[in-house]
Amino acid sequence: MLGYIIRRLWQMIPTLFGVMLLVFVVFNWVGGDPSYILAGKRLSPDALAAIRAQLGLDQSLPAQFWLFVKQVAHLDFGLSWSLQQPVTRILAERIGPSLTLTGTLLVVELCAALPIAVLVAYYRAKLIDRVVTIVCTVAMSVSSLVYIIVGQYVLAYQADWFPVQGWYDDSLLHSWLVFVPLPLILGLAVSLAPDVRFYRSFVVEELQQDYVRTARAKGLSERVVLFKHVLRNALIPVVTTVASSLPFLVLGSMLLERFFGIPGMGNELLAAVDKSDFPIIKAITITIAVATMVFNLLADVLYKWIDPRVELK
Amino acid sequence: MPTSNVASSAATEPASRSLWSLGWQRLKRDRVGYVSLWVVVFFMVLGAAVWSGLLARGWDQEVGNPNTAPMWAAQEKLQHTGTSDGMEGATGPIIRLTPAEDPIADMLAAAEHNKSKYQTMEAPKTDALILGSDQRGRSVFEKVLQGTGTSMLVGIFGALLSVALGTVLGAFAGYFGGKTDDFLMWFYSVFTSVPDMLLLLAFAAVAGRGFTTLILVLSFTSWTGVFRLVRAEYMKQRSREYVQAADAIGASHLSRMFVHILPNISHLLLVQFSLLLVGLIKYEVILSFLGFGVGVKQVSWGSILGEVPTELMQGYWWQLLGVVIMMSTLVTAVSMLTDALRDALDPKVK
């Protein structure tokens, strides 16, 4: 097991290198020249040259890439170009709000979606299954943007049941109580349907396995079959999906954060792309990439732990 | 015998054909799936009609007054402000450029003489439009139809390209294994460890705007699912008897990969394609909202939805309605068809 983990960690290095290369190529090629943002209303060639030198943009591309690799190695992403603040500090402040929203969303989603999925899968092809499936399909067909736009307008503005947007910086708990509910509801509206369908497919698949027939043939009660055998096995893909979706929690839900003024990572990322703030984009991308790799490993280890039959390669 | 129709025969053609014809029989029995199929076909025809210019060609004509409600909905008559030429503050006679001061006075004088040629009567603006009008007075009905064509074009070609990209890379990785597989898996792992949305934003920012960019950007970020699936299938299939048999008769690697194996996984690709179609149509909407949509002369569901947040605040809900109806119908139909196809083409289900 330990050997496996070490081997996997070792394998991450080329991937991380690839991610750095990709990010660097894309953003140095695309991103636009930020010195024009920093130079302001009236610019002179001197001022531009000075800013470019300060940002390291006057160096060759390989030199800039090497600089980037060194930064990643030191976990120091320098100063944000647009905000002139240390990137690590900005991101450290952003992670809390993102996790507060998406973490809650994940837990609520799981608690709501799993039972429905099991129930529906059990009555597969019966009326309730058909109805839920159709409702889910229809619900999924509406763009998430529509949910957010209409939801914010109706629930916050017209009905005045929730604050329109905002965040208390000093107290996550306070924000959680006041500002999270509405984005949570809308996030749930967006993701419940796909989740139910997704989890349902796992349970359905398990229900078709031969061992279920055997168990039933042996005369085990439906409850035992469903909860002891089927759910346990269906949980494996659920756990791995959840584990591998964890890094996206860190990123938060960009659209929700944007609309509800939540100072999270997603909001920061959108702003950074808009302002060509390379250091922030690079830092977020690398962080998320590392998180993805680590959580994928975690998912595999969990998999093994839940189901010892699985062989780790 | 769940797997017999694939594994037992070395000749692939009959095997896959029987799967397809069996699938067609099953699909016809699935009422929901069958209806969905016809809805999708209807949208395809609609899309084709729009692309070829048979329908909604005049979507960009300003036929109505700005922001008129649909003819069947009541709307308070908007009180339009008179226009202002910005000279209200004048304290004396208006001063203009005199002909003596104007460098092109002679041309202007001649043009003034000839301008009657271009004097046209503007067509009267109508208030009776099925789905009302937008900010520029264009018919929302035609605009939404045009948007349907665009969004489907983006979705279909984007999904096709993703499937093609994922299949080719996946086939190479799964079939050859070894170093090729290592390299492609590295490539795959790099793409999957960067969030889709971030990749989308980055790519969308690189290239210009318009159909081609959108399609390329979308397929560049969404080939990974197909890749994983195809790779696994190829690993499974390459040791099967029929592939060995093809080897024995001297078929080349490429021919084995794409002539022999591919038809056997084509049902999976069809399901992937329809899944991607839905996904890409939704992504297009978000990209347009964030400002990376189609160009000014084109309109898509996404670009229309981009106008909605501000319109909603003014009480103009009809563009939202039009897009939601069209989009939901198509996406629902495609999703249900996907489910039906998955069931119908699943070799395990009898």
Place this chain on the structure above:
Amino acid sequence: MIKKGLLIAALLMGAGLVPVYAADMNKVLRVSYPAPEVGFDPVKTTDLYSSSISSNIFDTLVAYDYLSRPLKLIPNTISAMPEISADGKVYTFHIRKGIYFADDPAFKGKKRELTAEDYAYSLKRLVDPAVHSPTGYLVEDVIEGLHDYVKSLNGKALDYDKPLPGLRALDRYTLQIRLKEPNSSFIYIVAMSHLAAVAREVIEANVANTMAHPVGTGPYRLAEWKPGNKIVLEANPNFRDYTLPTEGSGKGLDAQIAADLKGKKLPLVGRVEVSIIEEEQPRWLSFVNQQLDYAGVPFSAVNTIMQPDPARPGAFKLLKKWSNMGIQLQQELAPEVTYTYFNMKDPVIGGEDKQHIALRRAISMAYDVQREIRDIRKGQAKPMQNIIPRGFVGNDPNYHGAVDYDPALANALLDEAGYKIGPDGFRANPDGSRLELEMATSPSALDRIYNEAWQSAFDRIKIHLRFKVAKWNELYKAATEGKLQMWGSAWTADYPGADNFLQLLYGPNSGQTNNGNFQNKEYDELYRKTLSMQDSPERNAIYLRMNKIVTGLAPWAYQDARINNYVINPYVHGFKQHPIYYSPFMFIDIRK
């Protein structure tokens, strides 16, 4: 020991009974900015939002009066307006005694008084090559000897202790500035927040992060900052005795504000919370729910908020629904011009020959400014008629500089100039080559709406139009390199001087602010001549002539100046839109 501690505590509490400063720390003013700020080092920022916060933290020598219109400069940290020598070159400022900076660890527990040296230091920072100030141009070529000194540095560090002939502290409280040439706008420059006083100790203690560490003598100090998200200001306990300087016109809103604030020590509100809300919808919804105390009205919300006021032509009033809630509406024409420039160096659209002038004029004629104001701006703008905004000294209200909307004439004019309609129904260049013009644009939703308007304009005159869509910074770069053909621009006043606008077309500013590369000898000469002139009929005549040159040669398609609409909750007192101070927090009171 314990007893002594208690005694001190008692003393402190006793002291607390005497108001140390007037601001009520329980009063919180909540406002929003539509775009993120950059930071609060006055010499390092140029954006409106950063400067607006800076002007609440730092003090300039002179400042604009809050209520007077047209704008009037008044002494701020000086006892009287500066003495100006007869040749107009030497300015002497007498700084008031007893003005103190907000407390900061860099002052080592001592009260730190504002001196003439602080201003000299702050002005030198503007030109310090190590600081990279984007606003250094404001003084570098204006104050005598500054440019030469900076050029002589050659990579060496700027020596702040070196006396400069153009910039001297004569004594602790007297600052003398000598200009290269007389400049009637210099006093406006002195009022810009970039020239406010910072303390050298604080800057040197926080060199790496001056943006996040503003310490000034102004009414507020920075209490908390989440970049791009939230800015919290708290009343500065060391702020000097400050009351409303004048009563303005003494009528209407001015009288109301004067009655509200008269004799009160400012600021009144102890805490200001500024949140950054970029989307229009949430911003407006927050205001309606009283989560914001006042807010700008987004164009998209105009129809649901206000209607034309039959009693006052051209003006708007709130819908009953809102006015019944006690909400107030304030309308003010923004000190700005918006226009689309043509690149005068471009071979297809530029040039001062008759044929290209006709092409540009025809494009202007085909764009229906009044309709776009009605439909896109929802009537909340006025067409631009003059390079100098309305209400500014030098603006001739009788001058009609815009081209009238007339697509038929535009078409006939193009025929006349040789742009003939080809077999494909579109016009070709006079030499028969394909004619397609390119307009630059950003990808936002509003830009898209404007692009559609331009598309219709070009359809009317049958010319192919293509859009180059890119992010703003990319376009800005291309613009300064002269690579764009046409691009929509806006210029908001830095100070209420006509030259701040006329310089947009001054030849030597090509590649800086003059993105259209307009270079006209007569215009440039007139511009230089007016710089040293005071307000007079002669100067106005020159301004009119400059306007006519521009109308004739058409380097710009004139668009409009927006009307800023503010809605104010009923419990907010003292707020009046100010053309220069976007955030006059210290005059605002909250009485719920």
